[in-house]
Amino acid sequence: xxxxxxxxxxxxxxxxxxxxxxxxxxxxxxxxxxxxxxxxxxxxxxxxxxxxxxxxxxxxxxxxxxxxxxxxxxxxxxxxxxxxxxxxxxxxxxxxxxxxxxxxxxxxxxxxxxxxxxxxxxxxxxxxxxxxxxxxxxxxxxxxxxxxxxxxxxxxxxxxxxxxxxxxxxxxxxxxxxxxxxxxxxxxxxxxxxxxxxxxxxxxxxxxxxxxxxxxxxxxxxxxxxxxxxxxxxxxxxxxxxxxxxxxxxxxxxxxxxxxxxxxxxxxxxxxxxxxxxxxxxxxxxxxxxxxxxxxxxxxxxxxxxxxxxxxxxxxxxxxxxxxxxxxxxxxxxxxxxxxxxxxxxxxxxxxxxxxxxxxxxxxxxxxxxxxxxxxxxxxxxxxxxxxxxxxxxxxxxxxxxxxxxxxxxxxxxxxxxxxxxxxxxxxxxxxxxxxxxxxxxxxxxxxxxxxxxxxxxxxxxxxxxxxxxxxxxxxxxxxxxxxxxxxxxxxxxxxxxxxxxxxxxxxxxxxxxxxxxxxxxxxxxxxxxxxxxxxxxxxxxxxxxxxxxxxxxxxxxxxxxxxxxxxxxxxxxxxxxxxxxxxxxxxxxxxxxxxxx
Amino acid sequence: xxxxxxxxxxxxxxxxxxxxxxxxxxxxxxxxxxxxxxxxxxxxxxxxxxxxxxxxxxxxxxxxxxxxxxxxxxxxxxxxxxxxxxxxxxxxxxxxxxxxxxxxxxxxxxxxxxxxxxxxxxxxxxxxxxxxxxxxxxxxxxxxxxxxxxxxxxxxxxxxxxxxxxxxxxxxxxxxxxxxxxxxxxxxxxxxxxxxxxxxxxxxxxxxxxx
Numbered sequence: 040x041x042x043x044x045x046x047x048x049x050x051x052x053x054x055x056x057x058x059x060x061x062x063x064x065x066x067x068x069x070x071x072x073x074x075x076x077x078x079x080x081x082x083x084x085x086x087x088x089x090x091x092x093x094x095x096x097x098x099x100x101x102x103x104x105x106x107x108x109x110x111x112x113x114x115x116x117x118x119x120x121x122x123x124x125x126x127x128x129x130x131x132x133x134x135x136x137x138x139x140x141x142x143x144x145x146x147x148x149x150x151x152x153x154x155x156x157x158x159x160x161x162x163x164x165x166x167x168x169x170x171x172x173x174x175x176x177x178x179x180x181x182x183x184x185x186x187x188x189x190x191x192x193x194x195x196x197x198x199x200x201x202x203x204x205x206x207x208x209x210x211x212x213x214x215x216x217x218x219x220x221x222x223x224x225x226x227x228x229x230x231x232x233x234x235x236x237x238x239x240x241x242x243x244x245x246x247x248x249x250x251x252x253x254x255x256x257x258x259x260x261x262x263x264x265x266x267x268x269x270x271x272x273x274x275x276x277x278x279x280x281x282x283x284x285x286x287x288x289x290x291x292x293x294x295x296x297x298x299x300x301x302x303x304x305x306x307x308x309x310x311x312x313x314x315x316x317x318x319x320x321x322x323x324x325x326x327x328x329x330x331x332x333x334x335x336x337x338x339x340x341x342x343x344x345x346x347x348x349x350x351x352x353x354x355x356x357x358x359x360x361x362x363x364x365x366x367x368x369x370x371x372x373x374x375x376x377x378x379x380x381x382x383x384x385x386x387x388x389x390x391x392x393x394x395x396x397x398x399x400x401x402x403x404x405x406x407x408x409x410x411x412x413x414x415x416x417x418x419x420x421x422x423x424x425x426x427x428x429x430x431x432x433x434x435x436x437x438x439x440x441x442x443x444x445x446x447x448x449x450x451x452x453x454x455x456x457x458x459x460x461x462x463x464x465x466x467x468x469x470x471x472x473x474x475x476x477x478x479x480x481x482x483x484x485x486x487x488x489x490x491x492x493x494x495x496x497x498x499x500x501x502x503x504x505x506x507x508x509x510x511x512x513x514x515x516x517x518x519x520x521x522x523x524x525x526x527x528x529x530x531x532x533x534x535x536x537x538x539x540x541x542x543x544x545x546x547x548x549x550x551x552x553x554x555x556x557x558x559x560x561x562x563x564x565x566x567x568x569x570x571x572x573x574x575x576x577x578x579x580x581x582x583x584x585x586x587x588x589x590x591x592x593x594x595x596x597x598x599x600x601x602x603x604x605x606x607x608x609x610x611x612x613x614x615x616x617x618x619x620x621x622x623x624x625x626x627x628x629x630x631x632x633x634x635x636x637x
Numbered sequence: 638x639x640x641x642x643x644x645x646x647x648x649x650x651x652x653x654x655x656x657x658x659x660x661x662x663x664x665x666x667x668x669x670x671x672x673x674x675x676x677x678x679x680x681x682x683x684x685x686x687x688x689x690x691x692x693x694x695x696x697x698x699x700x701x702x703x704x705x706x707x708x709x710x711x712x713x714x715x716x717x718x719x720x721x722x723x724x725x726x727x728x729x730x731x732x733x734x735x736x737x738x739x740x741x742x743x744x745x746x747x748x749x750x751x752x753x754x755x756x757x758x759x760x761x762x763x764x765x766x767x768x769x770x771x772x773x774x775x776x777x778x779x780x781x782x783x784x785x786x787x788x789x790x791x792x793x794x795x796x797x798x799x800x801x802x803x804x805x806x807x808x809x810x811x812x813x814x815x816x817x818x819x820x821x822x823x824x825x826x827x828x829x830x831x832x833x834x835x836x837x838x839x840x841x842x843x844x845x846x847x848x
Contacts, residue, residue: 159666164673237680245673247666254650255661271680275688279695286786291776294699310704310779315695322691350653359648604662606652 067166068593078174080166081593082238085173086151087484089143092173094559096180097140101552103128112538112545114526122525123211126195129523131187133198134221137327138228139180141469145334146232146270147176149476150239150263152484156583157260159248159601159623161594163238172238175231182224191215197523199320202295202313206288208302219288222281229278232270239267248582250603254358255622257581257607258351261358262337265365266330272369273326280319287311314379321372328465329368332432333361335472336403339425341607342475343407345579346422347414348618350608353406360399360406367396377445378452386445393443397436404433415611415618419577420494424475427502428468435464438513453523456516459509467505474501474558481565482572483583486590489569493561497554504551511540578619581607585623678826682833685794689837692787693844699779700848708780708845711767717760718842724753725835728828735824738817740809743824747806750831754799761788780845787841791834798830 069075079085107128109117120128151169155162163169186193195211196204196218208214212221243256243264256264283294287308295316296308336357344351351357373381373389407429416422438460442448451457474497481489518534520527527533527541575584587597601623609620614631626632651657669676699705731746765785768774775785805827808820 165677233681233684237677240680241673241676244668245666245671245676247668249666250662250664251666252650252652252661252664253647253668254652271684272687275684275691279688279691282786282790283695286775286782290782292782293776293779294695294782307776310702312698312702315698319691319695354653355648355651362648605658608653 067162078170080162080170082151082155082163082166082169083484083591083595085169086148086153088173089147089151089176092177092180093140093143093148096135096184097144098555098559099184100132100135100140101555103132103135105549105552107132108545108548110525111527112542123192123195125525126197126523127193127211127217130195130197130200130221131183131193134225135183136466137198137331138225139183141331141465141473142232142270142327143176144473145331145469146239146263146267147173147235149259149334149338150235150267152480153259153583154239154242154263155246156483156586156591156595157257157581157607158243158246159251159582159596159603160242160246161596161600164241164246165238168234169238172231172234175227175234179224179228179231182220182227186212186217186220186224189216189220191217194218194221199317199324200284201320202284202287202311202316203297203299203308206284206296207299207306219285222285222288226278226281226285229274229281232274236267236271239263240271248600248603251582251622254355255603255606257337258340258354258357258361259334259337259581261361262334262340265361266333269326269333269365269368270330273323273330276319277323280316280323284316314376317376317379318372321375322369324375325372326365326368329364331465331469333365335428335469336361338476339428339472340403340407340410341579341581342421342425342472342479343410343429344608344610345479345577346419346425347411347416348578348610349410349414350606350610351406352409352412353402354606354608356402357406360403363399364396367392367399371396374443374448377448383445390443390445394440397440397443400436404429404436419478420489420491420498421475421479421577423495423498423502424471424478427498428471428475431463431471431502431505432468435460435462435468439464451516453521454516455512455520455522458522459512459516462512463505463509467509471502474498477562479577480583481562481569482576482589484590485566485569486572487565487569488572488576489565490561493557497558497561500554501551504547504554507547508544508551511544515540575621578617580605580609580619580621582622585621672822674822674826675829678829682830685833685837689790689841692783692790693840696783696844696848699783702779704779706778706780708778708784709768709771709773710846711764713760713764713767714842717757717764718838720753720757720760721835721838724750724757725832727753728831732825732828735821740820744806744809747802747809747824751799751802751806754795754802758792758795761792764788780848784845787845791838791841794837795834798827798834801827801830 067080069079106117106120107125110120110125191212193212194217204210206213206218212218243260286292287294287296291307293308293311295313296311297313298309299306340351340357371389371393373385374393377386442451442460478489478494515537520533520537574589582601585601586595603622604625605620605622607622611618612620612632614633615629620629620632727746727750731743734742734746773781775782805823808823
């Protein structure tokens with residue numbers, strides 16, 4: 040139906056639209072402690088469960104990174120750490136941070152908590168499946184953790200798990216249960232995620248409240264929505280490769296395993312293609328970058344808009360960019376494989392697509408900056424993190440342009456330049472958004488603010504500390520220091536400056552790491568003792584702040600669902616009393632307000 | 638609820654524009670004119686399709702290598718395929734009966750479908766047994782490995798379908814006038830999934846047969 044055919048619809052400018060009736064039996068009601076807090080079907084509780092689990096396992100990964108840093112710079116402090124341990128720590132750190140922390144936190148954590156609230160739904164459309172989704176994720180984490188305790192320990196194959204080395208006996212955990220448990224854990228994770236993804240997508244598509252068109256949704260929801268669609272395309276590639284490698288490892292098939300001689304013995308495998316695994320892995324692996332980044336893009340857009348008291352600049356373009364980046368992310372995967380001996384034309388194609396993806400990404404950065412232009416910027420802690428994200432993502436993205444070119448990538452491949460690049464762009468940048476989001480939505484979840492002083496300290500140490508860690512790493516890469524080396528030894532090929540620089544990086548990393556413990560302390564203490572927050576303390580327009588009770592109770596919106604009359608960015612509207620108009624405020628309640636073109 | 642808007646039309650909307658607001662205020666919230674159950678099922682089938690497609694891509698990649706050998710084709714596979722096909726046909730019949738409120742027939746048909754599904758799964762296991770007895774192991778040749786993987790994964794999908802079939806049967810058994818619409822909906826969903834599993838099997842079987 041076209042817009043014109045609605046011209047005759049008799050809706051007066053000031054007539055509120057009635058709420059839709061919702062059947063009470065559609066809601067799940069907890070009856071005991073177990074169903075209220077443990078096997079709960081309320082998306083808000085599930086979101087918190089996801090967040091607690093993800094952060095807990097993320098802390099393990101952080102401690103592993105400390106061990107790695109100490110080994111690289113002060114090995115005498117960690118005499119118990121051998122080469123096998125080092126590789127295992129590298130592998131587990133990478134896999135946990137990318138999959139079990141960031142993916143789970145953005146989609147399972149923020150997705151569950153925010154989607155129903157932001158689109159005006161009482162809950163996810165399949166609450167039971169949603170609950171199972173979390174427990175399947177929890178099982179995946181348990182299986183992953185179990186690999187620390189099996190003979191031979193966890194896999195040390197690197198987070199990319201490349202065969203043949205991943206399942207050969209020379210690799211830590213390669214001929215034991217370590218690699219198998221990793222593959223099984225990943226498979227379980229994908230199954231759990233698919234259940235969650237089912238909820239996110241269908242809730243966003245079908246369960247929005249009256250008046251909430253897709254283009255009235257906050258960009259946070261757009262980011263999570265598109266990331267989930269990406270994951271639905273990409274995660275099957277991960278599970279397919281996990282199944283095939285598990286069979287190669289346990290049953291002696293040769294999907295990925297070529298004929299090799301291992302310690303002088305001819306292996307039973309023959310004819311498999313390790314490159315096929317790389318294609319499958321990166322067909323998952325590159326979209327994975329955007330599965331993490333797109334929700335971060337969405338959230339940061341909302342944080343900037345709210346804390347600059349200005350509508351997001353170019354909302355439509357922001358949505359288009361999210362969708363275009365999502366689509367392009369599927370045709371760039373082989374830029375991770377330039378050194379695999381691929382046809383140069385193949386490399387040329389992927390270099391081109393990789394550079395093209397910079398266009399919509401840059402568009403987003405410009406729009407964030409233009410949103411700030413002449414805004415009433417409030418340098419709150421969430422805003423500081425959001426601003427830091429823009430800078431960090433841009434820096435990390437620019438080094439991506441270097442690595443996207445084959446000719447530059449080849450010498451830099453497998454050096455610390457790559458480590459610095461991906462940590463900046465998909466480690467630090469999204470984590471800054473996570474922090475900003477937690478500071479922003481903490482009053483929504485608990486009714487209290489996080490401590491401002493501790494928050495500012497946390498921000499400055501994390502932000503500046505991250506640069507002290509990763510800027511020097513670019514230099515290390517340029518001088519040719521290879522990644523994944525247990526120790527450097529004295530070598531004419533490694534500059535003497537790398538030793539002291541490595542020590543500097545380690546000290547910065549430890550400082551940043553310990554500051555995260557302060558952040559945890561802030562969360563724990565502020566949840567009970569923090570300053571009480573008023574309703575909608577930041578003056579946001581989106582629906583999550585318009586619930587009947589704050590923090591929102593079961594069913595989110597009381598007796599009637601809200602009705603949406605505007606987009607989520609009516610900030611500083613001329614003629615309005617307040618500098619924000621929530622989405623559920625009808626035009627009749629703000630008579631003088633004039634909508635202006637963005 | 639507005640229907641038949643293309644994604645491009647949606648993305649072209651200007652939500653801040655007062656004339657657009659007038660249209661948007663009438664929006665009831667949903668996007669696609671399907672029940673959440675049907676959409677959820679499509680979602681699951683979509684993910685499964687990608688999953689099997691990726692396997693097929695790797696299969697096509699692997700089969701061009703010189704060590705690839707043609708897999709033996711036990712006749713039992715044809716019989717199993719016929720069983721699956723027959724169960725899908727019975728489901729069509731069940732859908733019609735459900736539409737006409739003939740729930741006694743629906744009950745019997747659903748039980749028959751369950752029986753056929755088990756027969757199919759047992760048949761597949763017998764094929765495995767035959768192959769193993771003839772020395773065709775999972776690691777003997779990549780074509781055999783794919784056969785075992787395809788049959789196992791398809792079987793797992795069918796097991797998932799059996800869980801849903803069990804829930805459907807349970808629902809039909811306790812159906813009253815109040816939930817008749819829900820029962821019909823559940824039967825429909827189960828049937829769609831069954832036809833999907835037949836389609837997947839036909840593609841996989843055809844692939845193994847002609848390569």
